[in-house]
Amino acid sequence: MGRRTGIALAFAALALMLVASACSSGGTGLEAGERTVYMAAIEPKGTTSVDKEPFPTAPLPAGDGYGLEEPDADGNWVAETYRWLPGEVTVVQGDRVTLEFFGVNGASHPATLEGYGIDFEVKRGQVTRVEFTADRAGIFRFVCKVHQPAMTGTLVVLPA
Ligand SMILES: [Cu+2]
Structure with a gap:
């Protein structure tokens, strides 16, 4: 057997072993465990001036999720969200989840x-941890x- 053939056979055997181990675990292969996600409350802003772009006149959706600051004395205006x-x-379903929020923008x-029926508040400069067991699969x-x-x-x- 040539050296190349030997290496090719070794790779084929390794691939078979990987496939076999993936199949033998059953289910989705996703294991529940501890999961912490680090999050922030942010407010991206874009600034320009009326001599480059006219101030928008189209109405925005109701609520404070989108905002416009009208042109200042120099004609600069801001879009924010x-x-x-x-x-x-x-x-994964069954995960013990911690969502760790940090407030960057907005009081x-x-x-x-x-x-999941969990109410929480994120304040600027403070960490708020939302902890729960993700016992229900779905999109929330x-x-x-x-x-x-x-x-x-x-x-x-994701369903377990
Ligand atoms: Cu908010």
Whole structure:
């Protein structure tokens, strides 16, 4: 047997072993465990001036999730929005989850995690930990009650 053939056979055997071990575990292969996700309440802003871009006149959706600051004396204006960062969190059913929020922008974000019935508040400069067992699979929203519609995130709980 040539050296190349030997190496190729070794790789084929390794691949078979990997496939066999993946199949033997059954289910989705996702193991529940401890999961901590570090999150922030943020407010990205974009600034320009009326000599480059006209100030928008189209109405924005109701709520404080989107905002515009009208042109100042120099013609500078600002577009801004409130967000959860990250906006989507994925866990596995059965996970013991900690969402650790830090408030960067905005004084207060009173919020709720729908489907799990958890209310919480994120304040600027403070850490808020939301701890729960993800016992229900599905897609759930976490919603700031002030900055709508934009400050809405998604929790995906993958079935075990
Ligand atoms: Cu908010």
